[in-house]
Amino acid sequence: MDHGKIPLSTTRRKFIGSALGTLAGITLVPRHVLGGPGFTPPSDQVALGYIGTGKQARGALFRQFIAIPEVKIVAACDVDAQKLESFKQMTSAYYAEQNQQARYKxxxxxxxxxxxxxxDDIDAVIVATPDHWHALASIMACEAGKDVYCEKPLSLTVKEGRAMxxxxxxxxxxxxxxxxxxxxEDFHRAAELVINGYIxxxxxVIVSVGGPxxxxxxxxEPKPDYLDWNMWQGPASAREYSSFFAPPMDWDGWARWRYCKNYGGGGMTDWGAHMFDIAQWALGMDASGPVExxxxxxxxxxALTYIYDNGxxxxxxxxxxGNAVRFEGSDGVIEVSRQFLNMPENLQNQEIGENEIHLYKxxxxxxxxxNAIKERxxxxxxxxxxxxxxxxxxxGNIAYELNRPLxxxxxxxxFKGDRxxxxxxxxxxxxxxxEIPSKNTAQRIGS
Structure with missing residues (x-):
């Protein structure tokens, strides 16, 4: 995978369908020019907007980004007014506690x-919507000139992903x-040992994740007043409202839309986006994939089986x-998950040689x-x-549904020979x- 520099965009941060103009890149000014120790000047900061303020946005994605001095969270949107207000209160309280209120716009x-x-003041967005919105929100953000962090799985169809x-x-x-x-660290270590042939x-390869x-x-059910159900469904086919799909903010578990065809891809895309990802990485398939x-x-x-071109x-x-990956080689086995990294004893302290493959760290x-935003x-x-x-x-989900080899x-x-x-x-x-009172911008993906 090429991790080289990206030429700076000249796409002005305008809405889809707007004329293209000129956009200057992020200008970085040395800290010592504008402020003392611990001060992060505005030109060093990345202004973030959140698209979706559900459990993941208010949890890990909030904690991780708000604590970074180079980040300023400046905006958020959600079709659920209660979740949006909660996110606003969390953000405002944090900046006030950090005594930054005077400098916070x-x-x-x-x-x-x-x-x-x-x-115009937003540099980048976090797409933390339900999965059926990932593609459209991300594409719109790119066209508006924003850099994007999108939650996994990236998409629910192949053509959506390619459009992204x-x-x-x-x-x-x-x-x-x-x-x-x-x-x-554990996943990087496992993948690097596998790709360099140490087993x-x-x-x-066995990948343990949920099914289709x-x-x-x-x-x-009656639609709650705080939720725009039409907008929540977005590009997905229309259904009647149910809290099963869009639970209230006080719901403790992970929302169950992820297990439903209309809005998610089941465990295959939910945890599969994590574990198949590590398998692809370790097999050197980041720009390719299986052939069957x-x-x-x-x-x-x-069980569901993929075959790569090398057999x-x-x-x-x-x-x-649990959710994990197992690599079985002619000289040993490596298993990795978020809880463990199991490998042959002789590999415990094995270092990767200077002339071997070193995966992105x-x-x-x-x-x-x-860092990538700043370096383009x-x-x-x-x-x-x-x-x-x-x-x-x-x-994989298509194979499950059609119930035949592809x-x-x-x-x-x-697919070859299968309309x-x-x-x-x-x-x-x-x-x-x-159906909503805003600019009429329709977009179809992958058609």
Whole structure:
């Protein structure tokens, strides 16, 4: 994966459909020129806007970014007024406690992401919406001249993902996928040992994650006043409101839309976006993918199986250790998860040689993105990487649904000789914009 410099964009931060103008890049002024120790001058700061203020945004993504001096969170949007107000209160309270209120220009909230994207003072956005919104929100942000951090999975269809890559490249944006395990030491260590052949020839890879999505038919409930249900559904097909999909703010668990076909990809995309990602990395497949995907047949293939061009199988199978990846080689086995890294004893202190493959090293997924923004380079989990991992998840779900083996061309990003499967690489997006009181901007992805 090329992590070279990205030419600065000349796309003015305007709304989709606006004329293109001139945009100067972020200008960095040395700290000592504008302030003393501990002072971060405005020109060194990245102004962030949040698109989506649900559990992930108010949790990890809030904690990670607000504590970085080079970041200023200046705006957020959400179709849930209660979650949006909570995020505003959290942000304002933090800056007040840090005695920065005098220098803080204020925090803006919007019900419509289009209004946020028109905000000229925002450099970058965090896309933390439900999964069915990731592609559209990210593409709109790129076209508005914003750099993007998008939660995983990057997309729910292959063509959505490719459109995200194209928008990022066209508008010269810096795009980080939220598959943050690449910035964790154990996963980096496991992948580097595997790709350098320290467990010999790879015989197979086993990925333990959840399965495909379900229909999730739910009875209709009265719509709460604080939620714009039409906008929450966005490009997904219209359904009646149910708190099963969009739970209130005091819901303790993770929202269950992720397990439903209309809005998510099940465990395959939820945890698969993390664990298949590590498998792809370790196999050197960041710009490619498998060439076959075979659903369980109860015979030769008891579990979903991918086959790479070199013959290595990758199997989605629970090996009783939670969400994890197991690499089986001719000379040993490596298993890795967020709880453990198991490897042969002789590799415990093994160092990677100077002339061997050294994978991109990031110790902090969030600062890695910010550094890339300042350097105009590609971060550790660039949009192409996130797209390729999401593709593995999404074609697996297609194989589950069609219940037959499929041949995949990772270069053309099409199935070979299967019209029905190829139709499932995109989805018919609903035109929902006309129903809300804002600029009428319709967009179809991957059609």
């Amino acid at each position: 204020g925090f803006q909230t919007y019900a419509d992401l289009r209004q946020l994207l028109e905000h 890559v194209e928008a990022t490249r066209k508008h010269k944006r810096v795009f980080q996928t939220g598959s943050m395990q690449r910035s964790w 010999g020839e790879i015989q197979k 999505p379900e229909e999730c038919d739910q009875p209709a 995907v075979i659903p369980p047949d109860g015979k030769a293939y008891p 290595v199988p990758m199997i989605r199978e629970d090996f009783r250790k 990031s110790r902090d997924h969030y600062r890695d993105w910010l 380079s590609r971060p550790i989990c660039d949009v192409e990487v996130g797209h390729r991992t999401a593709t593995v998840c999404n074609i 041949r995949w061309n990772p270069k053309k990003e099409k 029905e499967a190829n139709k499932m690489l995109a989805r018919e997006d609903r035109n929902f914009w006309e």
